[in-house]
Amino acid sequence: MSLATLLLLADGRLPSGGHAHSAGLEAQVTAGRVRSVADLDGFLRGKLATGGLVSAAFAAAACADATRWADLDAGLDARTPSPALRRASRAQGRALLRAGRAMWPVAGVGREPHQPVALGALAAAAGLSPGQAAVAAAHGAITGPASAAVRLLGLDPYRVHALLARLAPECDRIAEVAASRSGDAVDRLPASGAPLLDIGAEYHATWEVRLFAS
């Protein structure tokens, strides 16, 4: 279990397609719901508690047990009511696998799994633990939209990083909760959602001009 390997997997510079996704933030920015660092704080806390927790639990579960990949993938379909978000998750899973396969051997996870399943599978291939996969997932759930916020709103990047630092303990806590449940049956794994993001994603997918893919 190499810490440097974990950092590599969690690095925003990993060429895994994430830069083109705002995790639902662009729709909320355009709707005027997120305008400031304080608003972003609320958005990211919500993200950690819902999608972040789900991603972390599924990434940990996928890391722990390769025989569950297909079931976990179906479980994420069931937890992602928006077709646009299902496409976005699979597109990011595919891109992550492309990057990951260049680094570690991973087989049998399919061409376009949901992103958390891809992340868990890669973490396993890299010799990381389920707990580390969960941290990477929770960390990605907030650093992705934080970076999108800097680009969309021109927020002060230092203040955004100060916010991420304040959220780090909560990120660790969510990852711990997630990892502790990674052996649960798929139907028992976390299923928290954010309906406004689902609706926003469907709306966003119809725009003629958008900066982010989701």
Next chain:
Amino acid sequence: MDPHAPLTGGSRALRVGIGGPVGSGKTALVAALCRALGAQLRLAVVTNDIYTTEDADFLLRNGVLPAERIRAVETGCCPHTAIRDDISANLDAVEDLESSLGPLDLVLLESGGDNLTATFSKGLIDQQIFVVDVSGGDKVPRKGGPGVTTADLLVINKTDLAPLVGADLSVMDRDARARRGDLPTVFLSLAEDRGATPVADWIRGLVAARAAG
């Protein structure tokens, strides 16, 4: 089979990146190349515009390429990231085109348009064209930047506008030579040459060289 096997190997399409500032004529060049080469080569196009369908619509409206041969990639505010630092979405688009259309000879990838420093990754394309135009004056080649300096082909477009903006093409030619050494530069007016003849010829040469091994 590994679904992510690297996109290398003899039979895959030649991939040509088309970069350059916004408005320099990249989409017009893609349209011209489709017109000139569409009947001879099996070709497809990947766009990276923030208008999700505009470049594709332009190509469709002009009847130069059917919809199934065009894929749009979204770039999250950073057009240069998608062609250089994180090329995954563009590679996925090329892969999707090749799997839905069968073998292709040529894939043109138009960048979303950025500044003079934007260049394509060698992991994404085989050759790159950089398109500038004369309307910003004749100083662009002198300013250089990686696009002007290193592109495999520099296209200086909109020569029809040169008299209107007082741009001296001989100055641009001299500066381009100084920056680029032996790398080729062509002058073009897509308003007058609807088939982008010198660029189409350059690409024909590349495709032929590739076929010859």
